[in-house]
Amino acid sequence: MKRTVLSLLLLLALLLPLPSRADVIFEPMDDFYAAHAEQCEYVNDRYLSPGGVPGVVSPENPSELCVFPSGWELDISFQYEDAQGVVWGVYEEGEESCWVRLDALQKIFDGADFQEKYADAIQSYAGEMDDVSLPEIVYLWTYPGSGEIGGKLLAEEIAQADTPPYDAVYLDESGQTWVYIPYFYGMEGWICREDPGSADLAATAPEALAEKPEVEPVITTLPAIRPLAAAGRTRLYLTVGAVAAVVAVSAVLLAVFFRRKKR
Amino acid sequence: MDAGLPGRLALSLLFTLVLESGFAAAAHLRGRRNYLLLLLLNLLTNPPVALLGNLFPHPAAHLLLETAAVLVEGALYARLGEGMRRPYLFSLGANAFSYLAGLALSPLLSHIFF
Structure with a gap:
């Protein structure tokens, strides 16, 4: 078994991907972008939300991740045009990201x-x-x-x-x-x-x-609530709960199946 | 946390089970109870390790988490396994194999599933 283990590990080590050179433009750490990078255009534009604008998983997945309140500024690095001609922009907060319809936002003159x-x-x-x-x-x-x-x-x-x-x-x-x-x-x-x-x-x-659209100010008495981060916290808590449940059930099954064997 | 984290955790678990089962077969692990043990131990360790690895994407954290998984699984293989002569070596080999295979396949899997 030792020889088998060592052989398999050596084979895998040879298959590890080589490091690639970094690009000057930082690409979004977004799964949809990664799969459609060639169809995305670098724009580096800023937009203003009029309020109630949803951020979704991707242009092909309308699951809502957050809602941008009025007055929220979005930095859009890349945009993508879907088959229906709708242009979407990718918005990032740290390692989190979502997609937004750009026609729902107001572009900031740059x-x-x-x-x-x-x-x-x-x-x-x-x-x-x-x-x-x-x-x-x-x-x-x-x-x-x-x-x-x-x-x-x-x-x-x-x-x-x-x-x-x-x-x-x-x-x-x-x-x-x-x-x-x-x-x-x-x-x-x-x-x-x-x-x-x-x-x-x-x-x-x-x-x-030019007169800015009437927007309600984003909450400033506390650290600014980032829409995507706030929504992400809820999903994280649910994921942690699911992991805890799987671990608990596995521990119980281990005790049940293998305790019986010991009797 | 992005919307893909639950999906990534599920895929991580699935591929770990497939890879470690393959490794076990190659290492001549025998008996249905041993394979049931392999399944339950991975359900026990993989989800929390994968979750914490995503939350703390640092090589040192990954090393610590994988080491903990190897030790926990090795101890349980030693206690509950049938006819396993080197449970800790098996645990080390199985975890190292699935981790390295995951690294090698990660770009391809990201392209297919996300």
Whole structure:
């Protein structure tokens, strides 16, 4: 038996999967995504729930996992279009995930939307930053006038670049010049040429100032209740109960069947 | 916890039973009572080990859990098994076999069942 045991274990060790290289984009740890990755599109969009929007197991399994309250922001990394043309987005909370119909949510205007909407007004970079003395920290904004910081860079890093990372320029209605960085040290966004070091630029773009839908605030007196985590806790308790029941029944059966043999 | 955890636990139990039964046959385990014992011991240990392994997905935790399962099953094979000369070695071999086979087959099983 020893030889058999060792042989089988050695055979299995040879079959272990080799480690694979990690992707730069983190893929969801979701079973449906894993099975349909090639049909999913990376979007990295943000949505707002108007309230009462269900998160389900998958586009093919309507079992409800949670309900998103009004005002809840969802970060959607990947989307999937089913055979009926419905577009679903995968939402994650830690290791938990669910799928949501994107037509039930309101998309939050972002940098990609800005570039699409104002494509005609965006010009190629022509050295607008050449005579600007950058402060130590330079702030990137998601789009001109968004009022939302998308990241920050060190002036030293920009100065040491082989070529300036600037790609495009936009002049807003108040006359401020915004310079676009498509990718630099993992960051993307717009620098305000007139005030690159300020972290307090107010929202001025019409889209940022647009009246948000009337939503009730998410509970803030306690740690924010994450819809998926809350629903997941209930299922976890049920699973633990089922496991305990199986263990208890097995212990009883062991005592019954093997005690009789000892008599 | 995602909706697939109960399914994963059920699959883990099913494949453990199949794999350990196959291992037992290859190791010349004989007698229906011994196979009933194998079934009940896996019902006793696999669900909690699989549940805790999912909740604590760390190699050290898995090693601890599998070691505990080997010792518990080995002790019960020694006490209740019929004609088992090396119950702890059998328990170690059966658990190691099913664990490694599970690792090797996991990508394929995830694709089929989820």
